[in-house]
Amino acid sequence: MGMRNRVYIDNIFRHEIADGTEVTLKGWLYNKRSSGKLVFLLLRDGTGTIQCTVYKPTVGDDMFGVADKIAQESSFTITGNIHKDERAPGGYEIQVSRVELIHQAVDYPITPKEHGPEFLMDNRHLWLRSKNQHAIMRIRHTVIKAIRDFFDGRGFTLVDTPIFTPAACEGTTTLFETEYFDSKAYLAQSGQLYAEAGAMALGKVYCFGPTFRAEKSKTRRHLTEFWMVEPEVAFNDLYDNMELAEDFLEYIVQTVLRERAQELNILERDTSKLANVKAPFPRVHYEEAVKIIRESGLPFESGNDFGAPDEAAISAKYDRPVIVHHYPAAVKAFYMKRDPNEPDKALAMDILAPEGYGEIVGGSQREDDYDTLLQRIKEHDLPPEAFDWYLDLRRYGSVPHAGFGLGVERTVTWICGIQHLREAIPFPRMIHRLKP
């Protein structure tokens, strides 16, 4: 009895347990409806939600009183028989024979009505229990698993890169500074430079961890702490890099479509747009992208980097992610190699997600010549002594190599079809958000 028959709601909806079986479920009250001698308890247990019907003549007055007084998000144990019923949400319910309260919740703040973003973010630790947030977290989990499976299946080695770093990686964005004994350390804004060292040791590597940027961004596309996966491959050029990235994105999206159909349905995602995400992706040279922007009616000066409206104009032309390559070297990072045939262009590529979700991938072939790289460091006013170890990679068996970074939250936001990056991570960190 009891624990021996304990099951998860998931087991019931997957038909792993026969109709009529007596089971025990443990979870929290999602919602309740009562009707005199009948109480409907919506139980959630992390794997799903199921309706439990408590009928007064069956359980008796005392136990019915318990069921009738359970408040939203209280925890309880329920025992009863699985019953197929058209009237129950999902087609199955539990006909309850026993209810045991574990803990009564008092005044749960998130009611089954609408709430504003500030209130929900203040209650993020509770908001995660809601149906949509639950679905997003499950999709995020699958995205992360797909990322690891993809690289592991292709012989990549995970190389963890440090979070405390001595200096700027790219020298562009603002870094978080922290005390490090009697000196300063900075929180990593990218693991790329270390991943390059890893690639020279292990051939094909990826790093995957949190990154930190102290930019005072206040848009729905920015977090100060976000997760990024960065593959780096020795002997790959720009075009190998593009192929890797498009196969990678296809794998992630198709995996989510296959394994998280139910969650995408809860989020009311139009999956036909995701089904298009198959390699090869359209490839657009920077100068061609400039033409597209101008044709869309936006003013644009060649040589500039793209702004958010420019990216939207480009991606609007395609039904799948689009690769933009050969950006002006002047607007890109110091470590990117230039194209010998177009010396003012970097061997760089960005991937823009469809439906206006913007840049989700940024990558390049790296500069592999010692003297050129040293010159770039000086041109960008970076201290060469901080990069001595990085320059060593060009002194001892330098090879062409390339890699890219994929933003996990932007990818999750796009796949889920949601409006805010802050919902794509359990506890977002933003300029005005450090709690909970």
Place this chain on the structure above:
RNA sequence: UGCUCAGUAGCUCAAUGGCAGAGCAUUCGGCUGUUAACCGAAGGGUUGUAGGUUCGAGCCCUACCUGAGCAGCCA
């Protein structure tokens, strides 16, 4: 950092410069089939803060605080 908008009950929102309101949540009562259940009742307010205009300010003006959206930065 700049521009725009917002702040009224625990939450979401109303209120022409003239008595501070509703729905949800909470408490109590009613109902065997509810689907964000429904019906009846009750409690719940220093209208973000400080000042100003006015016979009278939630509403108009000034400053500040807090947040949101957009831009820049980027993934």
